[in-house]
Amino acid sequence: MEGKFFLEAIEKNDSSVIKTIYEQSFYAIKQFVLQNKGNSEDAEDVFQKALLQIAVRLKKEKFEIKSSFEGFLYTVCRNLWRRELNIRKNRVTNNEVVEQVSEERDTALSYLEIKKQELFVEKLGMLSENCRNILNLFFAKMPYAEILATTEYSSETVIRQRVFKCKKKLTELIRGDVRYMKLKAV
Structure with missing residues (x-):
């Protein structure tokens, strides 16, 4: 029931419930990012991107969470942060070039990662x-x-x-x- 409730709140952009999600889940996400070469701002960015990507996916298709919502959100954030670390590792720094990040590509990759995770959890079960x-x-x-x-x-x-x-x-x-x-x- 918890997962469905939170998904509906994200879909409706219910700020009070989203605040509750933030209060319940952000600390774990922040700890993960801090332990993996990030800072507080990175954690906030990842958390916001995760919520946004979940909202975008809900607009495209309805889905259910078979595990806890907090675990699902943590997985989405973890995947986003790992992808960001890979991008940073492979990025060549040039102060005169501005890199444009494709939000569509980022959302598509996140969607694929979620689908892979769902397949993994289903088969593990x-x-x-x-x-x-x-x-x-x-x-x-x-x-x-x-x-x-x-x-x-x-x-x-x-x-x-x-x-x-x-x-x-x-x-x-x-x-x-x-x-x-x-x-x-x-």
């Missing part, structure tokens, strides 16, 4: 509960020793093998979906 748990811990960058402590496996080697098999199964599910080829081709 199709795995066994054991695989989902192991992969969630792995993707959260939890060390194998800590995963061992929270599971009933006998060794880190067994966990490594399990992660490998679960990642392989997830990859097969994703690549077997017709949407994968469409998303990959773009």
Whole structure:
């Protein structure tokens, strides 16, 4: 219900709810950006772009969020910031040239990233509960020793093998979906 409520508020440009979204989610986004070579202004820009891109996407098509809204927004912001870091890394600095950023291109890339994330989450949900748990811990960058402590496996080697098999199964599910080829081709 939370995701639908927030999406409707963004679509209606409900400033009081958008303020609540900001209060609930901005700190985590800011921490991520600060920890990844950014500053407070960068975090504000990314947060605003994310909300704008969600609004644009809602105008193009209605969609649902299967996870929490805060997690969805965090993912959108994280993808935007990583793309910005890649642009900065590849940018040649020349004070006499003004670079124009294509908002349409930026929005299109964000849309594709969201679609890829949705496909990933859907296919992750199709795995066994054991695989989902192991992969969630792995993707959260939890060390194998800590995963061992929270599971009933006998060794880190067994966990490594399990992660490998679960990642392989997830990859097969994703690549077997017709949407994968469409998303990959773009």
